[in-house]
Amino acid sequence: MAITFAAVRKSVESILRQPLELTKVAEIKALLPDLVKFAYIPANDLQVQMAAQDRDGAPDIYASSSTHTLDDEEHVLVLEFLEGSLSTSLSTLRNQSQWSLTYAPSLTPEAMRKLVEKRNERFVQAVDELLGAVPEDEDPVALLMNAARDHVPVDPMAPQPDMGDNHQFILPSQTRRTVEEILDDLVEQDWYKNQIVARKIYEPKEATLGELTLSNTIWAAVKAARKISSLYSHQAAAIKAVQTGKNVIVSTPTASGKSIVYQVPVLEFLEENIESTALFVYPTKALAQDQKQAMEQLLFSCTGLENVKVATYDGDTPADQRRGIRDNASIVFANFDMVHTAILPHEDIWRRFLKNLKVVAVDELHYYTGLYGSHVAQVIRRLRRVCAAVGNRRIRFVSCSATISNPLGHMKNLFGIDDIEVITADGAPSGRKDFVIFNPPPKDGYHTHDKFMPYPAKHVSIRGIEEERYAVVDVTGLARGGQARILEEIEYSRAIFETYEGAVFLHQGQTFVVTEVSHDTRVARMTRADVNYTTSPRDFTNADAAQTSRIREVRGSPHRAFFGRVTLHTVVFGFFKLRNGQILESVSLETPPFDRETTGFWLDVPKNILGLMNEKNIHPAEAIHSASHALMNRFPMAQDLKTECKVAVKEYRPVETNRKRPARLIFYDGAGPGGGPASSAFDHISDLVHSAYEVVESCECKEGCIKCIHSPSCKESNEVSSKIGALLVLRGLLGLAIESDNVPDLSDEGRFPETIVVADVVDVVSNIEVESS
Ligand SMILES: [Zn+2]
Ligand SMILES: [Zn+2]
The missing domain is CATH 3.30.1360 (Gyrase A; domain 2)
Structure with a gap:
């Protein structure tokens, strides 16, 4: 039976009278990897255990520190000693050393003592083994601290950086080594031969906020849905530009909260005229899906706009729903292939939507380059002509991209428009960044510095318009009666190297293991898993x-x-x-x-x-x-x-x-x-x-x-x-x-x-x- 780390920490800290850091527990985990479980698990799994506990009348040591309801996705950190399935209570915890955290209240004092002794023995043995195995010229403590870094659990559901939050996982500062220390160490290594060829430091940056006039209802919606009370300067500037009738390109680093720059103007247009429509275009279905949810949340929080219809219109949209979307949807989420094949050739049935179209938002603009880019440029020109033909010449084009070298030129080429406001000054805060360019050494044999070896085939870009794409699907939820969800779509050239059966796949910082790949339907299924290895x-x-x-x-x-x-x-x-x-x-x-x-x-x-x-x-x-x-x-x-x-x-x-x-x-x-x-x-x-x-x-x-x-x-x-x-x-x-x-x-x-x-x-x-x- 698992116990939440929050509960453990509280009781241990009351014994030790000093803070219990994640890294310290990770060191125990590193010493006794098979005996200790230290990981985030789905909160739902824990709730089942909580319910069982309540019935037994055992003390509630599982209480979450927060009072909000646990949703589907939430994970909690648990610490568990795996030998025996025993639970504990706070009162027993207070009387035990930190090595014996999970005792059943039902154990006799004698049995309890035995268990404590056994675990202490196992711990001492592990320490001895470590000391025995470490060569004389190496520091076992440093070694353990090093190893422990791989055992610090990461919350798979921690807020995603693109929400504009800054909740990246950071180790407690007293145990975290500085970049200086790490580099100093590195150059001391036997194998180091001037592989560091360049270094550039970006100093930390405070947030720059911007001023913006919005209606009270929209402000309230933004606050409620995004939990923010002010906008960064680049967000405010972009929205202001749309307010004054301009087209906008925002080219700032990822994680700077760009989607709000087209979401808010759409709210404004809808407030002004509920008939207004908008088209949001994304390169992948997975992105469109995420952004649709975000938009729905925002609308739902906006008084008067709760019932505005938002819909995805792509290859997967069932035929019987398409008409309803064309007739009623205010915001349509699509990709350019769909605009090209399903909207533009049928201007007559899309007339309501095209006549009222106020904003066309194209996210991830940097995606549209080369052959595909020139194809998209033609589609956008046709879209503008078709709208003009039904009397709509006032569409605002808003696009966002990662930092690119010539955002204005790129947007001009792609959209065929002028009067573009370019926004590149990022107002979002950022920590100090230290870029080190490492020229990899040759690998001698199997057991050396694999982590420095690039995987060259991955960098071979061969994407053309026709390349097959694979859907990467998370099926973790299915086992719990939930739903599968598409995480992203990737080109075949990536899929073969990243989504073979058994592969550890990373998606936005979460770890998945691929369980099944169908090359017929081009679907790779995977489940969430906390594994301590990678695959190559x-x-x-x-x-x-x-x-x-x-x-x-x-x-x-x-x-x-x-x-x-x-x-x-x-x-x-x-x-x-x-x-x-x-x-x-x-x-x-x-x-x-x-x-x-x-x-x-x-x-x-x-x-x-x-x-x-x-x-x-x-x-x-x-x-x-x-x-x-x-x-x-x-x-x-x-x-x-x-x-x-x-x-x-x-x-x-x-x-x-x-x-x-x-x-x-x-x-x-x-x-x-x-x-x-x-x-x-x-x-x-x-x-x-x-x-x-x-x-x-x-x-x-x-x-x-x-x-x-x-x-x-x-x-x-x-x-x-x-x-x-x-x-x-x-x-x-x-x-x-x-x-x-x-x-x-x-x-x-x-x-x-x-x-x-x-x-x-x-x-x-x-x-x-x-x-x-
Ligand atoms: Zn070779
Ligand atoms: Zn030689």
Whole structure:
């Protein structure tokens, strides 16, 4: 039986006569992870327990400190000793040490003493174990405090920052280390080699409030629904601009409370004329859903506007409800696809709505860029024309975006309008921010600094209009008779790396575990879970040369380099469960492949070199992988260039694999076709190969290092690598003579299965001339 932390804290503090901090309890949890439960649980679960307690007449130690009613989502912090399911009372608590918090009042004093002794013993044992395990030069207390940080529970339902609140979780200051201390520590580490390349500090900032005239009813509604009594300067300025007939773009950091800048003007228009309508557009259904609730709350708190109808109009809206929405809704929540396909072509049935349309609010404006952005720009122009045709030329466009470089230009381009007030001065308060840019070190083996390794595939942006999107659905509520809810929609390129079954998924600071993924319906289901590990997908990407459009000589060599279309085929074959960079478990998966196209270039390993490597038992996969990284290390824009990183589990599998790869060094534009660095690297291919060879040849390391064949951005931590192999491949590409007798024979290192075969000829577009080097 769990006990709320509030109750524990009160009684313990009365014994200790000093504050009991969360971090102290977290240290106990860190010492005895299996014995102590210290977590937020749904308040509803606790209420059941409270009810049971009341019937038994046991003292009410579960009373919530606040008097408001517990809603569905609320979580309470509990502390529980797991051995035995015993409860306690305040009177017994007062007589016990802090290690024995949860005793049943029904226990005899003798049984109680035994339990106390047992737990004390277990605690002493854990401390001894810790002291025994800590090397002499390390401080066990610091170690424990460090470990405890992972055990400080976080309230999953703590207010979201975008409500304009500032309730971020902060550790008590006396135990929280300063950034200075953490950085000082970091640079002392053995592995630290100037990875911190830049740092910028933003000083804390007080809130700047703004003045604004609003009707009493609207002020009262804002106060009641948002629990605020004043507006930040950027909010007030934006609303004022709409009041004076202007269009507005607010581009301030997230968490600065932007939605109010279009919500309040809509209330004003409705107060003035109850026939007024508004259109709110969001890039995702999940966002629209959240914002619809917020708007409903505001309307409900606004005297006279309680009955204003708000509706979502998207692909999921049932056909039998659509007419009612068109005829009666005052505020419609939609996305641009819906405006394009369902509203604009049917101006006649939407006439009431379009004639009375006062505000078009477009949130997350930064989302609409590239091809999708230009599509949206056309939709907005048509919307303005259609409204003008029914006599409505006075629509105010209000948009919000995260901080972007040219908000005015972006809004002008997208909306085709002038008379825009740009608001970028953020009035919301903020704490000191300290940005440190950390250039990640290579990972040696499995057990080091995983947390610093970026996951490169995640940064590959390939979103086009047509890309499939997956719904991320929280089904936690279903078990309690509640409802599933859509958390967000994500592109397939993200979904495969983040929503495989078993993945730990983060959504607005809450942790979920994915329970089921349907690729047919594109739904990933997950439940709320407080787990103390993270997951990291394992994948391989085949990069295949599909068509040659440029051919270039390599200086001094009979061999050539090729440029053209490259197809990418990514498979997530499993994942790691990780805690503090340590692998707890490796799980296999079967997921459908993710295919896409880009541009790139390649160099084929000459046949005789491949033959020589096989003869000398030098693994061609190691050689090609290392030669590829050696070449990329010579190219200044290498971070946007990708290569086919060789995966240890594939290359060193004891059994023969079906996945045979061509003997080819291939490089491609990670961000998608065209405009990438691949073509400029190709322009300098001769220099790159020559200089890669010279560097590897002259490098004094034995097995390969960061200066020659290792890459800090290697997706597979340079595990598959060979310096001698890289040298052979590079010499071969340059057409330099190789004396077979001088090449070491590695046959006594054990045979490897064949994974690399002679590269096939790639289709060439007609009429191309070979470019000279
Ligand atoms: Zn080296
Ligand atoms: Zn690599």
